[in-house]
Amino acid sequence: MAVPKEKLSWMYETMYRIRRFEERLLEETAKGNAMGVAHTSDGEEAGPTGICAHLTDTDWISSTHRGHGHCIAKGLDTKGMMAEIFGRATGLCKGKGGSMHIADFSKGMLGANAIVGAGIPLAVGAAFTAKYKQTGGVAVAFFGDGATNQGVFHESVNLASVFKLPVIFACENNHYAQSTSVEYAVPVKDIADRATSYAIPGVVVDGMDALAVYEAAGEAIARARAGEGPTLLEMKTYRYHGHFHADIPHTYRHQEEEDIWRAKDPIPHFEKTVGEQGLMEDAEFKAIRDAIETEIEEAVQFAIDSPMPDPSELYTDVYVNYSNPLQGLR
Numbered sequence: 001m002a003v004p005k006e007k008l009s010w011m012y013e014t015m016y017r018i019r020r021f022e023e024r025l026l027e028e029t030a031k032g033n034a035m036g037v038a039h040t041s042d043g044e045e046a047g048p049t050g051i052c053a054h055l056t057d058t059d060w061i062s063s064t065h066r067g068h069g070h071c072i073a074k075g076l077d078t079k080g081m082m083a084e085i086f087g088r089a090t091g092l093c094k095g096k097g098g099s100m101h102i103a104d105f106s107k108g109m110l111g112a113n114a115i116v117g118a119g120i121p122l123a124v125g126a127a128f129t130a131k132y133k134q135t136g137g138v139a140v141a142f143f144g145d146g147a148t149n150q151g152v153f154h155e156s157v158n159l160a161s162v163f164k165l166p167v168i169f170a171c172e173n174n175h176y177a178q179s180t181s182v183e184y185a186v187p188v189k190d191i192a193d194r195a196t197s198y199a200i201p202g203v204v205v206d207g208m209d210a211l212a213v214y215e216a217a218g219e220a221i222a223r224a225r226a227g228e229g230p231t232l233l234e235m236k237t238y239r240y241h242g243h244f245h246a247d248i249p250h251t252y253r254h255q256e257e258e259d260i261w262r263a264k265d266p267i268p269h270f271e272k273t274v275g276e277q278g279l280m281e282d283a284e285f286k287a288i289r290d291a292i293e294t295e296i297e298e299a300v301q302f303a304i305d306s307p308m309p310d311p312s313e314l315y316t317d318v319y320v321n322y323s324n325p326l327q328g329l330r
């Protein structure tokens with residue numbers, strides 16, 4: 001599948017934006033500036049990039065606890081994201097969601113989600129809406145290998161297949177669920193094989209190669225838009241850091257294994273492939289990297305300079321809205 005030139009630039013820019021956002025976030029987390037835990041997705045950037053390259057603001061995605069890459073690929077503002085993770089009033093959810101609950105409906109982003117597997121039925125619901133209202137939109141559920149052992153995954157895929165919904169089940173198989181390896185926890189060779197039970201296509205793709213993901217996702221999304229129903233797309237990938245910022249991965253995986261996946265880093269891989277085909281020049285890559293460095297520094301500074309939410313905001317935008325929270329308990 002030929003990729004338009006502006007799409008190639010966007011893909012490189014998006015992967016580099018995700019990488020630098022998370023590297024800087026880890027630094028700021030270590031300094032105590034960011035609230036809560038940081039689950040980073042560096043190493044996995046090609047997946048959300050190759051998929052979201054096909055989406056517009058009227059398509060929907062749902063995400064996971066490891067959601068920064070999905071948010072960025074769906075076009076969320078990095079200043080608003082960084083401020084959200086810093087717990088500031090200027091955050092995309094006014095500082096009340098944090099890393100694991102960033103959402104922006106204006107961009108078709110239904111939310112990161114701390115409950116493993118819980119984003120999957122949200123995407124199915126969005127796909128149902130798209131079909132019912134005939135918007136032509138599609139929904140993408142991002143989730144991990146571990147999530148495919150949750151009952152909600154199977155219920156969601158079954159329903160989507162029966163209703164032929166325009167949804168893509170995008171499994172980021174990074175080979176671990178916390179410290180549990182996929183070989184230990186999943187009895188099938190490929191998670192894509194699980195599609196057979198639901199009579200939908202199951203596709204395995206190299207999740208370190210944005211162009212391969214772009215092609216596979218393009219076919220799945222075209223099927224969905226044409227009313228042919230869902231696809232399970234498994235991206236084989238790897239997270240370079242631990243499960244979250246304080247996790248020490250060497251307690252459950254080996255350096256040799258990490259080295260193999262580091263050698264497949266999706267960003268240099270993209271530079272090499274696209275550069276060798278003469279589609280982008282080194283100077284273009286560098287200009288993009290320089291612009292992103294500035295953008296991410298500005299995002300960090302914006303978050304640092306932003307105010308904390310005012311205490312009067314405590315009960316706004318939340319489901320419990322008592323003026324006196326103890327009132328109902330007495």
Ligand SMILES: Cc1ncc(C[n+]2csc(CCOP(=O)(O)OP(=O)(O)O)c2C)c(N)n1
Pocket residue numbers: 064065066114115116117143144145146147148174176177178243
């Ligand atoms: C329902 C539920 N069970 C357990 C957890 C604890 N937990 C958080 S992340 C995680 C592992 C998820 O693995 P996977 O789906 O492969 O995603 P990854 O972290 O690899 O991106 C677990 C077990 C949780 N948040 N929600």
Ligand SMILES: [Mg+2]
Pocket residue numbers: 144145146172173174175176177178
């Ligand atoms: Mg995983």
